Amino acid sequence: MKSAVYALAPLILFSWAVLLGVPFAGLLLLAWFCLSTYFGVWIFHEKSKDRAVFVALATGVVLAYYLHRAVGIV
Numbered sequence: 001m002k003s004a005v006y007a008l009a010p011l012i013l014f015s016w017a018v019l020l021g022v023p024f025a026g027l028l029l030l031a032w033f034c035l036s037t038y039f040g041v042w043i044f045h046e047k048s049k050d051r052a053v054f055v056a057l058a059t060g061v062v063l064a065y066y067l068h069r070a071v072g073i074v
Contacts (some may be wrong), residue, residue, distance in 0.1 A: 007033050007059075026067075034060040039040030 038056035042068035
């Protein structure tokens, strides 16, 4: 849960940038989510780097799929 909370905090705090139409804000937030998820899984859960990369990319892809319009991916 720590990893998810830390990874989603910037998305929640800076969601106004996406709503106002700041260019590339959605993609930057998605990249930040993937990076913070990677470090969270690697450090907090003490998993290998390979597993942390898989979890970060898998959750990033799922998040992008469900929020593709808000993120700016058509």
